[in-house]
Amino acid sequence: MDIKSETEVSRRGVLVGGAMTAGLAAIPAAAAPVAAQQERPMTMPVTLTVNGKKQTLEVDTRTTLLDTLREHLHLTGTKKGCDHGQCGACTVIVDGKRINSCLSLAVMHQGDKITTIEGLGTPDHLHPMQAAFVKHDGYQCGYCTPGQICSAVAVLAEIKAGTPSHVTASLTDAPRATNAEMRERMSGNICRCGAYSNILDAMSEVAGTNA
Amino acid sequence: MKPFTYARATSPAEAAAAVARTPNAKFIAGGTNLLDLMKLQIETPAHLIDLQDLKLDRIEETKDGGLRIGAFVSNSDLASDARVRRDYGVLSRAIVAGASGQLRNKATTAGNLLQRTRCPYFYDTNQACNKRKPGSGCAAIGGFSRQLGIIGTSDACIATYPGDMAVAMRLLDATVETVRPDGAARAIPIADFYTLPGSTPHIETALVPGELITAVTLPKPIGGTHIYHKVRDRASYAFALVSVAAIVQRDGSGRVAVGGIAPKPWRVEAAEAVLPQGAAAVTPKLLAGAKPTHDNAFKVTLVERTLAAALIEAKG
Ligand SMILES: Cc1cc2nc3c(=O)[nH]c(=O)nc-3n(C[C@H](O)[C@H](O)[C@H](O)COP(=O)(O)OP(=O)(O)OC[C@H]3O[C@@H](n4cnc5c(N)ncnc54)[C@H](O)[C@@H]3O)c2cc1C
Numbered sequence: 001m002d003i004k005s006e007t008e009v010s011r012r013g014v015l016v017g018g019a020m021t022a023g024l025a026a027i028p029a030a031a032a033p034v035a036a037q038q039e040r041p042m043t044m045p046v047t048l049t050v051n052g053k054k055q056t057l058e059v060d061t062r063t064t065l066l067d068t069l070r071e072h073l074h075l076t077g078t079k080k081g082c083d084h085g086q087c088g089a090c091t092v093i094v095d096g097k098r099i100n101s102c103l104s105l106a107v108m109h110q111g112d113k114i115t116t117i118e119g120l121g122t123p124d125h126l127h128p129m130q131a132a133f134v135k136h137d138g139y140q141c142g143y144c145t146p147g148q149i150c151s152a153v154a155v156l157a158e159i160k161a162g163t164p165s166h167v168t169a170s171l172t173d174a175p176r177a178t179n180a181e182m183r184e185r186m187s188g189n190i191c192r193c194g195a196y197s198n199i200l201d202a203m204s205e206v207a208g209t210n211a
Numbered sequence: 212m213k214p215f216t217y218a219r220a221t222s223p224a225e226a227a228a229a230v231a232r233t234p235n236a237k238f239i240a241g242g243t244n245l246l247d248l249m250k251l252q253i254e255t256p257a258h259l260i261d262l263q264d265l266k267l268d269r270i271e272e273t274k275d276g277g278l279r280i281g282a283f284v285s286n287s288d289l290a291s292d293a294r295v296r297r298d299y300g301v302l303s304r305a306i307v308a309g310a311s312g313q314l315r316n317k318a319t320t321a322g323n324l325l326q327r328t329r330c331p332y333f334y335d336t337n338q339a340c341n342k343r344k345p346g347s348g349c350a351a352i353g354g355f356s357r358q359l360g361i362i363g364t365s366d367a368c369i370a371t372y373p374g375d376m377a378v379a380m381r382l383l384d385a386t387v388e389t390v391r392p393d394g395a396a397r398a399i400p401i402a403d404f405y406t407l408p409g410s411t412p413h414i415e416t417a418l419v420p421g422e423l424i425t426a427v428t429l430p431k432p433i434g435g436t437h438i439y440h441k442v443r444d445r446a447s448y449a450f451a452l453v454s455v456a457a458i459v460q461r462d463g464s465g466r467v468a469v470g471g472i473a474p475k476p477w478r479v480e481a482a483e484a485v486l487p488q489g490a491a492a493v494t495p496k497l498l499a500g501a502k503p504t505h506d507n508a509f510k511v512t513l514v515e516r517t518l519a520a521a522l523i524e525a526k527g
Pocket residue numbers: 084085086237238239240241242243244245246247262282308309310311314317318319320321322323324325326373374375376422423424425448449450451
């Protein structure tokens with residue numbers, strides 16, 4: 001997408017917005033917050049390290065990390081499913097932790113290190129989890145797959161670090177990469193094709209456990 | 212989303228003052244609830260104050276043997292903390308019963324306490340909703356109310372507080388520490404933190420505009436068996452229909468708080484007095500004055516059964 005022309009469209013919006021603000025100023029106190037609404041798109045610089053590469057961008061403050069990756073950096077591996085934190089397609093790893101990039105603003109990630117599916121491995125040097133997904137057919141259409149793989153890599157790290165889950169029997173013993181643990185921890189990644197059992201096989205192989 | 216300006220605060224007092232001073236400003240912590248609502252234009256702040264540089268991300272021991280949890284501690288870090296897992300198991304359990312691993316990594320202690328309702332009509336800006344638009348009416352009353360409240364509700368709003376963590380916080384008698392825009396600090400017992408809707412469902416807590424949560428403190432551990440039993444429409448990654456947090460002592464005495472049924476975590480100390488007599492004795496006292504709708508009357512039975520299950524689980 002041509003980012004410049006997008007900005008020009010919003011500038012035209014500003015004129016309309018400006019007139020609206022003036023009109024609203026006359027209505028009583030209850031509407032004051034509306035009148036005070038910032039009508040002009042605001043931009044800010046932000047520097048992120050994405051897959052080991054430092055990137056400095058000027059973004060509208062409203063831009064999510066997801067849209068920054070896809071529309072500004074053209075890293076389209078990360079997918080937008082719901083845009084509301086409900087599907088996990090947008091999962092990326094930020095400073096070692098998996099998050100939903102659709103519910104985070106780019107400007108909140110100044111200085112952060114972000115790993116997307118493109119940064120986990122390359123077609124010639126697949127990450128072990130990517131290789132295991134290929135081997136076990138951990139997908140059908142593939143739309144949820146980048147999020148599944150980023151999540152799966154982080155899940156195994158979380159189990160290693162001792163983070164408890166809803167199915168962990170004892171809160172004081174270290175959790176293990178069992179089938180039930182991995183299923184529960186992957187519940188934030190929805191797959192419309194229902195590749196769940198193959199995803200679990202792939203994860204079990206990487207975790208070194210039997211599915 | 213509506214356009215907004217964005218800034219980071221460097222001290223709690225400065226953050227509180229900035230939100231009070233700037234028209235239509237809001238704090239942003241993990242952003243997992245606020246951004247969701249901003250995308251739907253249910254929340255339309257003109258300015259966001261990001262709290263990530265406030266250094267409120269630590270869990271420390273208090274001098275009376277409890278824990279002080281920084282407002283910005285992530286839900287994952289809180290649930291994983293060795294002291295929490297050992298001494299406040301119900302809190303770990305409640306947190307990991309909520310949302311997903313990704314969301315818990317971003318969600319914060321204060322943001323979680325302040326998450327808004329999941330009433331479907333609150334989420335649909337075409338519908339009347341007194342909470343979203345005071346005075347517009349309530350589409351849920353007489354509408355599809357299966358998920359909504361059965362007690363503590365009003366003629367203006369029957370929504371529930373949807374979260375899990377706060378139910379455990381209520382059970383543990385936590386205290387919410389804040390700083391107000393004038394720089395004054397105060398401590399609000401969690402029992403007084405959430406307000407009932409009455410005729411003003413848009414007011415949900417005791418916080419004044421601009422008041423910043425700095426920490427949540429837990430009193431010293433009380434032992435017992437800690438249980439969080441959540442019943443929902445799917446096994447994971449769904450909000451509670453009913454949830455029960457319980458701490459049960461060897462002699463059968465203990466505490467109970469219920470989520471998913473009221474505008475706040477529901478706890479009735481008088482009902483706890485009969486806990487040794489079981490769920491059938493506790494439930495009528497716990498739900499005295501309940502006003503379920505046709506759609507959610509099942510929750511009354513579900514509370515009793517979930518409590519019974521929790522008590523069986525507590526016996527081991
Ligand atoms: C798909 C999905 C499923 C979910 N399922 C569950 C579930 O099953 N159980 C559950 O409990 N929750 C669930 N959640 C909700 C989740 O727990 C909340 O979104 C999260 O806890 C909010 O925390 P946050 O830090 O991201 O808050 P934010 O979104 O950053 O903020 C929320 C509110 O708190 C205010 N705020 C934040 N910090 C402070 C502070 N220090 N002082 C004063 N005000 C402050 C903000 O201004 C805002 O109004 C779910 C969310 C999603 C998207």
